[in-house]
Amino acid sequence: MAQQQTAGPPATGHADLAGEFLDRQTPLSRIRNILHRYPALSPAIVLLVAVVVFGLLNDRFLRFENLSLITQQVSVVGTLAIAQTLIILTAGIDLSVGAVMILSSMVVAQLAVGSGIPGPLALLAGLVVGLGAGALNGFLVTRFKLPPFIVTLGTLNIFIAVTLLYSGGSTVRGSSMPGLLTWTGSTFPLGPVRISTGVIMMLLLYGAVAFILGKTAWGRHVYAVGDDKEAARLAGIPVNRVLMSVYLAAGAVLAMGAWLQIGRTNAASPNAGVDLNLDSITAVVIGGTSLFGGRGSVWGSLLGALIVGVFRNGLSLAGLDVLYQTLAVGVLIILAVSIDQWIRKVKS
Amino acid sequence: MTATEMQPSGTAVRQPILQARNLVKTFGRVVGLDGVSLDLYPGEVLAVIGDNGAGKSTLIKCLTGAEVPDSGELKVSGQAVHFKRPQDARAHGIETVYQNLAVSPALDVASNLFLGREERLAGPLGKLFRVLDTKGMRRKAKEELTRLGISTLQDVTVPVENLSGGQRQAVAVARAAAFGSKVVVLDEPTAALGVRESNQVLQLVRDLRDRGLPVILISHNMPHVFDVADRIHVQRLGKCAATITPQSHSMTDAVAIMTGAATA
Numbered sequence: 001m002a003q004q005q006t007a008g009p010p011a012t013g014h015a016d017l018a019g020e021f022l023d024r025q026t027p028l029s030r031i032r033n034i035l036h037r038y039p040a041l042s043p044a045i046v047l048l049v050a051v052v053v054f055g056l057l058n059d060r061f062l063r064f065e066n067l068s069l070i071t072q073q074v075s076v077v078g079t080l081a082i083a084q085t086l087i088i089l090t091a092g093i094d095l096s097v098g099a100v101m102i103l104s105s106m107v108v109a110q111l112a113v114g115s116g117i118p119g120p121l122a123l124l125a126g127l128v129v130g131l132g133a134g135a136l137n138g139f140l141v142t143r144f145k146l147p148p149f150i151v152t153l154g155t156l157n158i159f160i161a162v163t164l165l166y167s168g169g170s171t172v173r174g175s176s177m178p179g180l181l182t183w184t185g186s187t188f189p190l191g192p193v194r195i196s197t198g199v200i201m202m203l204l205l206y207g208a209v210a211f212i213l214g215k216t217a218w219g220r221h222v223y224a225v226g227d228d229k230e231a232a233r234l235a236g237i238p239v240n241r242v243l244m245s246v247y248l249a250a251g252a253v254l255a256m257g258a259w260l261q262i263g264r265t266n267a268a269s270p271n272a273g274v275d276l277n278l279d280s281i282t283a284v285v286i287g288g289t290s291l292f293g294g295r296g297s298v299w300g301s302l303l304g305a306l307i308v309g310v311f312r313n314g315l316s317l318a319g320l321d322v323l324y325q326t327l328a329v330g331v332l333i334i335l336a337v338s339i340d341q342w343i344r345k346v347k348s
Numbered sequence: 349m350t351a352t353e354m355q356p357s358g359t360a361v362r363q364p365i366l367q368a369r370n371l372v373k374t375f376g377r378v379v380g381l382d383g384v385s386l387d388l389y390p391g392e393v394l395a396v397i398g399d400n401g402a403g404k405s406t407l408i409k410c411l412t413g414a415e416v417p418d419s420g421e422l423k424v425s426g427q428a429v430h431f432k433r434p435q436d437a438r439a440h441g442i443e444t445v446y447q448n449l450a451v452s453p454a455l456d457v458a459s460n461l462f463l464g465r466e467e468r469l470a471g472p473l474g475k476l477f478r479v480l481d482t483k484g485m486r487r488k489a490k491e492e493l494t495r496l497g498i499s500t501l502q503d504v505t506v507p508v509e510n511l512s513g514g515q516r517q518a519v520a521v522a523r524a525a526a527f528g529s530k531v532v533v534l535d536e537p538t539a540a541l542g543v544r545e546s547n548q549v550l551q552l553v554r555d556l557r558d559r560g561l562p563v564i565l566i567s568h569n570m571p572h573v574f575d576v577a578d579r580i581h582v583q584r585l586g587k588c589a590a591t592i593t594p595q596s597h598s599m600t601d602a603v604a605i606m607t608g609a610a611t612a
Contacts (some may be wrong), residue, residue, distance in 0.1 A: 037507075092379045104357035217466035224452040224463055234414075236435050236464035296453045 054314030091293025098276030134251020184263025227294025443528030514545025
């Protein structure tokens with residue numbers, strides 16, 4: 001990593017910042033300062049190294065079809081990671097993202113197939129489910145001052161139960177749904193490679209959320225609330241309103257994820273997505289967003305989701321047992337959090 | 349500053365900018381404030397001193413909207429006000445620098461100066477997409493720091509967590525000064541600072557006063573208080589024990605009043 005680092009852009013125009021650290025500027029602390037300033041840099045380096053290594057290990061890895069497959073495989077968890085990033089930036093955590101997405105997808109599918117409601121309306125109902133779930137989480141966090149971990153641990157179980165009660169445990173096949181619902185799973189050719197509509201939608205969502213977080217007052221308030229809630233309150237930021245809007249926005253993103261999930265799996269299954277709750281947190285953490293809030297970026301989470309996808313794909317192409325993929329992901333998480341802790345020491 | 353301005357209590361002509369009458373605040377059975385009155389006149393530095401638990405912080409919180417007094421009156425420029433939140437006080441031109449500074453460590457200097465009142469771009473980008481005017485805010489932040497003579501902060505794009513204690517204090521004071529149109533309240537601004545940095549902050553306090561902004565300064569540090577204050581409000585056991593001036597009383601007198609060993 002150190003060799004990669006020197007190739008990165010130097011922090012020009014911050015001569016006085018450099019002066020601030022002049023007395024204890026070692027190569028290692030310089031690297032730390034740069035990583036601290038650009039939180040998405042370390043996951044980007046990891047992804048690059050992983051792609052190069054897996055490419056060298058197996059010729060098939062770098063083929064367009066394989067790379068396209070990886071992006072499709074990460075599209076759902078990548079979308080959930082957007083919602084998860086928003087909440088983790090506020091120093092919260094959402095254990096219920098996967099459950100909300102599955103509940104939303106079951107409502108969409110049941111309404112469209114069981115009740116014969118038109119596709120757009122069914123999707124709208126899915127959005128309402130996502131917003132409702134976000135509102136419930138946000139309400140419990142802001143009004144009852146409960147820790148987000150406990151709130152979403154509770155709602156996780158509630159949403160899973162509601163999903164199974166509502167669906168009767170049965171899967172709805174994609175072939176019986178209106179075309180709009182499975183449209184997210186369709187692909188179109190782009191040069192030599194086929195791109196999935198869902199991947200494009202995920203990327204557009206990343207762009208939109210990155211824009212909002214980086215360029216608007218709301219985005220800045222999200223960071224400020226996660227950074228130091230009391231300071232934000234004293235600075236005149238309506239902390240509870242910001243938190244509530246974050247949970248609502250996350251709910252809307254999860255509804256979008258539900259649509260992508262239906263397209264990707266060509267079905268709506270109440271038993272899918274059990275791993276997605278934790279997988280989304282994995283992506284965010286590997287992406288360099290701090291679990292303590294206020295630090296990180298949504299692009300990092302995309303990189304985090306891609307890193308997990310690349311490791312799983314690369315290891316399976318290398319012929320390793322699926323258990324080694326899980327092992328690798330576990331090591332990645334601990335590594336990512338260790339790096340985060342190390343980078344945070346920069347404030348001293 | 350003329351002598352009459354130093355002791356405005358004798359002249360009824362000048363109207364206080366901030367006026368508190370008989371403020372009472374209890375926390376359960378603990379009496380935080382037991383009928384405290386305070387006047388702040390234009391262009392003065394009013395220090396509030398007192399031992400721990402004397403009610404300094406409660407008084408300041410009531411003046412700045414962080415606490416709501418149980419009873420008593422509060423007037424800004426002669427007009428009765430009721431602050432329920434810090435935002436209410438801010439809307440009346442009262443800006444506070446809290447002891448914990450209330451800065452967001454990961455955000456840069458300019459973002460912190462404008463935190464909670466960000467400015468958007470003019471035109472459709474700002475109106476429709478609500479895009480922040482980052483460049484404009486950085487420019488204004490720089491101008492404000494220059495105007496206040498804060499030379500230690502050249503780069504407004506540095507995250508606040510990379511700054512020294514004095515520089516963070518300067519950011520918080522600059523924010524208060526930039527937006528405080530009537531009163532700036534500083535809670536223990538030199539508590540965590542070294543000698544050189546303390547002097548810089550005290551100079552900032554004088555500069556604010558010289559620009560016509562009255563300042564309320566809460567401090568434990570007697571030399572600092574006697575250095576910059578025009579009048580000193582001594583708080584003891586939830587009441588105002590005396591209001592003195594650095595001319596009329598010595599530091600030893602002030603400490604004696606504070607601890608109850610003497611009366612003014």
